[in-house]
Amino acid sequence: MRLLMPMIDGHRRPRGPYTVAAALLRHLVPPAMEWSADLVEAHDVEILAAAPELADLVPAGRVTIDVGLPDDERILVPAPRRTLRLANGLTEFVRDVVSPGQALAVCNVAEADPTDLELLDVMTRRIPPATLTIMLYSGGPEPAADTRDADELWAVVDRSMREGFLHAVVELGEQGMARTEPGGPLWWRFAQRTATALGGLGRTTEARAVWDRVRAASQDPKMHAASAYGTAMLDARHPDPARRDLGRARRWINQAIAISTLLPDPLDRAFKLGFDRNGLALIELRQGRLGAALSLVESAIELARELGERHPLHRMVLLANRAQLLAALGHTKEALDDYAAAIAIDPAFPDYYLERGNLLFKLGQYEEALADYERAMRAGPPLPEAYYNRAELRTVRGDTRGALTDLGRVIELDPGYLDAYINRAGLLAAAGRDDEARLGVAAGLALAPGNAHLLTVLGQLETAAGRLAEARTALDDAVAAAPGLAAAWGNRGVLRYTAGDVEGAVEDLSRAIELQPQPDLYTNRAIALRALGRDADADADDRRASLFS
Known part of the structure; x- marks a missing residue:
């Protein structure tokens, strides 16, 4: 070596x-x-x-x-x-x-x-x-003291923000703020990047404190509008839905809109007001008011027309957001048109290929969806989500081998991608590769103990292996963890039939059918019903199952 x-x-x-x-x-x-x-x-x-x-x-x-x-x-x-x-x-x-x-x-x-x-x-x-x-090795020579001035620090912070190196933005942004005059133009740029990076890292309390420092240091309306928007987004975009305070977010975004409305420069006003309305649209969306969200995004798009060729990324985001809302409201053709327009603005940006691919997938346009997923893959460094989405498409098309390959790729790229473990374990179990499925379930449960989907697959595997007590424990836990998961009820119904509890099997299979009617559930319930002598009901279930083919 x-x-x-x-x-x-x-x-x-340095x-x-x-x-x-x-x-x-x-x-x-x-x-x-x-x-x-x-x-x-x-x-x-x-x-x-x-x-x-x-x-x-x-x-x-x-x-x-x-x-x-x-x-x-x-x-x-x-x-x-x-x-x-x-x-x-x-x-x-x-x-x-x-x-x-x-x-x-x-x-x-x-x-x-x-x-x-x-x-x-x-x-x-x-x-x-x-x-x-x-x-x-943890040890090593200590470098010279960091003597970079504010301009040198800014060059690193700016590059780091563009590339997504958020930890460096926070560390060096704080240094830049300490070396510039509070409230001045360069201090503001450091503060804005630092607060935004803190929010992106989930460090919302620290981000909120930086926005408060901006409000304390400046009387510039643009800074106050931007800090009000940034504070609103800390709540609106919080990754944990339980910790979002959408009422507080609305109060802050309304303040941002009020200030932006008064900005004297017409181009600044059109851009900033549209930006803020788009933020309010996110709050409306998260409160389930899709129509109100769509109206806000459309008003922002109208304002963006005043900007001419400036702010193309702003227009791209607005078009993609409108596409998302249109799709949710069932206006798929218009949504596809907006996605196409957004992608045309920056064909090297992968995110909207994924979103459009997902819409095409839901519409059953599998070839077009596949093309979008693969465009997203080619647009930049390895993208786990693109492989995951392609695996789902391949599963629907019956390409189990291709789906398993893609899911393996997802896990190789991101060992914390829980849904990939769930889907891979389910596919392996369905293919009769029980030993591999069991290993996948164990790996997934190590990431998320008590995950109902993985426990459901485990219960299925234990049932097939004849370990009925272990299967019952796993499936009881799955039902308790996710009462709305049809697969957990359906698999427990199969287990109860195998264990001789035919009445219980019918009960569980009926609950699974209520949640998500599937042909195999009707078929399994028909078997249980016949075992109880309820032939007419069993025949009816067989007919229902045949309607899916």
């Missing part, structure tokens, strides 16, 4: 995000361009995100339009999960270019940026030690 390159110092100061990745890429990319330029180009997005200094060497083939937009028009904030996508893409590149039997040594790991820690974790998990052994 030999070192791939000299030991890398992983300390995040470079910041992807200190380790950039050093590794500077070593690997130039020779790779000589013998496998196609491989480099296939990973252009992740290479340039981690090591922008390689831009002269690596052609950027997949570029979103935000790259050429001014600062005030770059409104999209990448989700925190984007760094996992980048880490997977970088890992696949490293795996494919290194020679077997090499080692990578990194010191100062305890001081590494979260982007590098995530990358090292993914590389350790996905690259076999026989190909690359990764050796990590």
Whole structure:
């Protein structure tokens, strides 16, 4: 075993995000361009995100339009999960270019940026030690004190925000605020990025405190409107529905709208007022008022017409939001038209391919949905959701092997993707691959103990194996955890029939049919009804089952 390159110092100061990745890429990319330029180009997005200094060497083939937009028009904030996508893409590149039997040594790991820690974790998990052994050391030399001025810090914060390196935005944004005059233009930019990044990381209390600091430091109406909007979104977008305070969110967004209405510049007013109305539309949507949400988004689209060619991302988001609402209201043709218009604005942005693909899937337009999922896959680094969605499509089309391949890919990319474990276990059980299904259930339950879907599959497996007591425990727990889950009732009905409790089987199967009528449920209930001598009822169930074919 030999070192791939000299030991890398992983300390995040002074470079910041992807200190380790950039050093590794500077070593690997130039020779790779000589013998496998196609491989480099296939990973252009992740290479340039981690090591922008390689831009002269690596052609950027997949570029979103935000790259050429001014600062005030770059409104999209990448989700925190984007760094996992980048880490997977970088890992696949490293795996494919290194020679077997090499080692990578990194010191100062305890001081590494979260982007590098995530990358090292993914590389350790996905690259076999026989190909690359990764050796990590917590100690190392202490770098010089951070003497960067506000402008230098801003360059890193701005890049980090565009790429989704939210932890670095928070850390360096706070430093930038400390080195600028409160309420000034550069201080405001640091504050806005810091609060937004904190919200994206789920650190809502800290984000709210930064927005409060903005209100205390400034009398600028644009800052107050933006901070009111940002505060509203902390509640409206909270990932835990139980912790959303939509009433408080409405009060803050109304304040934002009131201020934006009074902005003197007509272009500022049109953009900011439309932006705020779109935020209020999210609150209306989450309160179940789809018509009101649609009216707000349409008013925002009308305002956006006043902006001319400016703010294309704003228009793209509004069109996609209207498409989502139109689809929910059953106006599918109009929704598809809006998705097409949104995608045309930035064809390199993957999210709306996924959304349109999901709508096409629901409409039964499987080929078109498949094309959209695969466009999303090609648009950037590995995207677990695209593989998951394609697996669902393949399942409906009877391609179990392809679906299992896609679900395995999802779990490889994101070991925390619970739904992939659920669907894979169910497919394996249906295919009679019980041992593999059992392993999948165990892996899923390790992530989510008590998950009703996984317990249902476990009960099915235990029933097939003749372990009826264990099956009953699993299915009782599934029914208790999710009383609305038809599969849990249906599988418990099969178990009770197997155990000789025919009356109980009919009871459970009837409940499953109430929740979600399926042909196999009618067929199984017919068998139980005949065992009770209720032939007429059984015949009726057989007829109902036949209607599904």
